Amino acid sequence: MGSLVEELVGAIGSGRVSTEEELLARYAVDQAPIMDFQLPEAVVFAGSVKDVQAVVRLCAALNVAVVARGAGTGVSGGAHASRNCVVLSLERMNRILELNPDDETAVVEPGVINADLNEAAAAHGLMYAPDPASFRSSTIGGNVATNAGGLRCAKYGVTRDSVLALDVVLADGSLIHTGHQTFKGVAGYDLTGLFVGSEGTLGIVVGATVRLKYLPRDVHTIAAFYPDFRQAAAGVLAVGRARVQPAIMELLDGGTLAQLDDLHGSDLSSRGRSLLLIQTDGFGAAAEADVVRSVLAAGGATVSTESTAEAEQLVELRRNSRGVEVDDEYRVGEDVAVPRSRLVDYVAALEDLAATHGVSLKVVAHAGDGNLHPTFWIDRQGSAVDADAMARLNLALDASIEAALEMGGTITGEHGIGQYKLRWLGLEQPEPVRELQRRIKELFDPAGILNPGKAI
Amino acid sequence: MGSLVEELVGAIGSGRVSTEEELLARYAVDQAPIMDFQLPEAVVFAGSVKDVQAVVRLCAALNVAVVARGAGTGVSGGAHASRNCVVLSLERMNRILELNPDDETAVVEPGVINADLNEAAAAHGLMYAPDPASFRSSTIGGNVATNAGGLRCAKYGVTRDSVLALDVVLADGSLIHTGHQTFKGVAGYDLTGLFVGSEGTLGIVVGATVRLKYLPRDVHTIAAFYPDFRQAAAGVLAVGRARVQPAIMELLDGGTLAQLDDLHGSDLSSRGRSLLLIQTDGFGAAAEADVVRSVLAAGGATVSTESTAEAEQLVELRRNSRGVEVDDEYRVGEDVAVPRSRLVDYVAALEDLAATHGVSLKVVAHAGDGNLHPTFWIDRQGSAVDADAMARLNLALDASIEAALEMGGTITGEHGIGQYKLRWLGLEQPEPVRELQRRIKELFDPAGILNPGKAI
Incomplete structure (x- = not known):
């Protein structure tokens, strides 16, 4: 066998494989804080399901990690590159394959931009309901991988509620179809739901059948x-x-x-x-x-x-309040959710702990869902790292997570665990529940090549 | 060790264990056609989570099958007894533990009747949306086990869409909590969704946190x-x-x-x-x-x-059109769903094949979901079995299933596979998808004691 890159080029063609330095660096990260920067070995741009299968088969044979990626708008590091990995971009698989107005469904490739699907649906008086703040740039595949939420979830549901069926490339390169083309269907276990939100760790979503809803007339x-x-x-x-x-x-x-x-x-x-x-x-x-x-x-x-x-x-x-500033070590956005009755208490707790730790705070919330996005930050003092301020920021952050959990909340309402929130997952989920998830991961991906170190 | 029954009595008390012949026969089946009648060894009536754990631990130790059961209103045989099994009734665990009007959630034991939860919620202007035709008698646990649908699903979703968190006793008798108390939550894999609709084959649901919706004012x-x-x-x-x-x-x-x-x-x-x-x-x-x-x-x-x-x-x-007659070998109700645009075609196909095979047909449909319940029947000719008529009935039934699949449909919109529909599952799901499910089953229940021979 030749080098990894030669093999990739042999498998899917040179036009789909890049090792260009600047591009590797750009595709090494999503919009989350960076904990452990790793440059991928290559970025491949799949143009078809067969491309994805070929890349996964090759990486399986070589025991190389595959990090699947849509638009890279995630904020938990689910698409951060891991050591010596191949980043598999699905951006070019961006066709709406079917739009069925009477069925009120669409079949899309994973790289379709959320807003593009909505525009196509609107021509028929329909909409794709999940609307993360990144909807103008994020992809349906990425939305599925993170079970993305958005503004209108309280009424119209999250991504999971709009996904009927998936085409998934498994860790051995095989392709399966899960779910049903109908609104309802209860044949067998809900594999579709298991893949939604699994952040590319159980398989790579290469197609989705989604349910559309009616554009409101008023x-x-x-x-x-x-x-x-x-x-x-x-x-x-x-x-x-x-x-x-x-x-x-x-x-x-x-x-x-x-x-x-x-x-x-x-x-x-x-x-x-x-x-x-x-x-x-x-x-x-x-x-x-x-x-x-x-x-x-x-x-x-x-x-x-x-x-x-x-x-x-x-x-x-x-x-559009998202994307104005990107989180870094001086500014961290959170994504907790609490039961609605605790919204008032939680907001009070946030204000108290920002004051206690001497950090700045601003909060927006998808309040209908009890899903809050507090941002804590400290002002930079020139270019020097202010160790004391950093410590206070992290204390405030940890305390805000603990407060949410104490109120019956979750550490992530819609952004996903990714890489960044792994450190808190054990506070929410006890070991037996985490162990079950590890065993499911092992079942789907025994060699651990699919987006290692994420989600669970 | 003593006999199974002695052990059960020792574990949870004599008042909770029955071997009374008439009761065993009644708890041997749900409302589905009976393919393979088996009398259980005993019926136990769990009064608490600890009871369920004790029974499962005992059955695991003795390698005895456990068939969990709510009200027994299922129509796919998901609660039919299997050979030498213990039927574990959850009817007596029927308390609404919490009803949180501001959170718009309730925490219930599995034996709570759907209509009782709705009545309690209505006092606060709320409702539990999933409304199977059996809502006056079926339990939330049974609804969860089958991912029950109902009349108002097209607008309000199926059971899965209303379940936020579950307490589940696993095959080794351990207890886990999955999901979140909040409307949104994406920490880790969706274990909750995996248990919903799994018909008691992966674990036994002993508690559920459900989302409530607003009672419509008009x-x-x-x-x-x-x-x-x-x-x-x-x-x-x-x-x-x-x-x-x-x-x-x-x-x-x-x-x-x-x-x-x-x-x-x-x-x-x-x-x-x-x-x-x-x-x-x-x-x-x-x-x-x-x-x-x-x-x-x-x-x-x-x-x-x-x-x-x-x-x-x-x-x-x-x-209330349900329950007037129970299916038997002369009358079989179906539960297919097709994409909405195929409703007209499918109804035409049903009429054609009823005529072709000389069987009677009536159809009701949750038409908003494309979910149809055709019933095929033949008139009894005295007490003798009419082999020719039976053969025609089965041909019509098989043809109706195939027609639904050809139109992109599913063999079960809301009733579940249970035992009765296993024979058609291979027509809908190819072997690799079924194999994945078998491996998930094996992961959760390596000895295969939880409701064997059902769902997958």
Whole structure:
């Protein structure tokens, strides 16, 4: 046998294999903090299922790790390269193979961009519901690998709820099809669900049949400003008690408002210390919006009667609040979820521990799901590393995770464990549960070549 | 060691173990056709998680099969006793342990009746969405074991979509907790999803945290009568094209209407040869109902403007159409699902093959999901078995399954494989997919004591 790279070129052609230094470095990481930088041996750009099978077979034969990757927008390091690995990009497999308006399904290759699928579906009055903040750049394959969430999950579900069937290349290079093309189907064990969220550690998703939902014909957006964050969090429960299910219910704290003002020249901060941003949709959107406005006003909010255009712009600002700054050792974004009734308590706990540890904090939350994204950061003091500040940042971070778990929460609502959150997984899941998962991994990938060191 | 029964009594007390002949016979089967009747060695009625653990540990030590059972309302034989087994009833573990209105969750023991959970939730304006036709008698544990569907799945999802976390006793008697108490959570592999629908073959569910949804504040019911069944099936697609998501969309054929008339003295048959029964719900229910009425009328339906009371009574009749007759060798109910666009074709195929094979047919369908329940039957000729008629019945049944698969469907939309549908599973799932499932089974239950011969 020749070198790994020669073998790869022989298997799928030179146009699909790169060892270009700058490209290797770019494909070595996703958008998560980097714990253990590793340059891949090569990046391959699969153009077909057969390409994926050929690469996996070759890597299996050579005992080389394969790190599958969509757009690399993950924030937990699920696509970080591991030692001596091949990074397998699925970006070029980006065709929508079928869009069936009457079936309300689509069959896509893994590299299809979330927004592109939505655009194609919209032509038929349909939508693909899961909408992570990265929807303009992230791929369906990546969304499946992380069981991605987004803004409209509380009403429309997470990625798992929209995936009906998968084509998966296993660790030996064989191809299987799981699930069903129908909305319902209960034949055998739920292998589809097992692959969703498994971060490319059990197999590589090379195709997906997804369910589409109806584009709402009416959308109402409500902006409710509060004097403080805790009151805004209480507003979330008030909407729940009114038994209204919004499509979107986003909670932004003062720090987030100030940042949006800085970036976009808005004046949100002058209107309150916290913003609850709610969209109702569907045939009942107007009636639901009326109920929402009234319960929020009763809870101390200043509720907009502003034009839809402005309110919708606020949602766009929120949708795009991701990606403005990338996490690094001075700034870490979290992704905990807590039971909804604990939102108020958790927000209070976050504020307390930021004060205790002397770190800055801002919080946005998909509040309908109890899914919070606190960001802790410390200001850089020139180029020198401030060891004390770093220690305080990590203490705050660890304490925020522990507080979420104490309240019955989880360490990751939608971003996944990846590489970055492995250190906390043992706090959430006891050893017997982790051992079961290790044994499932071993069953699917006995040599451990699929994205080693991630997810479990 | 003493006998199995003595050991069981020693482990959990005599009040929890029965060997009474009539009871053994009753607990030997669920409501599916019986292929291989086996009387269990004993029936045990667990009162606690510890009881379940003790029974499983004992059975593991003695290498005795354990068939877990809820209310025994399954129709695929998932709870049929296997040779020399212990039937483990979870009926007595029927407490709702928590109902958290602000979290919109409940924590229940497995023996809680679906309708009882709904009644408790309704007091808070909430509901547990999955509503199998057996909801008045079936248990949450049984619903979880089969990933039960029901009438309102198209809008509200199946059991899997409402289960957040599970407590499971494994084959060695150990207890694990899977999932999360929050709506979202992506830590590790989806073990919860793996247990849901696994029919007690991977572990025994002894507790569940479920998500509740909002009781709709408004419900509109529409009855649309059609001159034939195929036109009614086309009406389902017309509602989809209008992008209205009904809560319930039930399709009943002429045979079903005639039966309902016989049983309830109604005059449905005189009003059409097929009935499409639709409920819209939520804040937009009235507006949605208007759209539905108009598209159905345009498609040739006679659409009711009748009082809500009568239309709702029709839904009740449909809800209760289960259980009037139990399947036996002369009457077999099916549970296929097809992509929605094939509903019309599939109904045509069913009618053709019933005529070809000279068997009677009636069909009801959860049409929003493409999930059909055809029933084929032959009239009994006295007490003698009519071998020719039986052969025709089986030919029709097999042909109906094959037709569904050819159209991209599944052999079971919501009832599960159990024991009865194992014979068709190989038509749907190729050997490598089945082999993966066998290996998962082996991983969880190496001795094969948990509900052997079911599900996969």
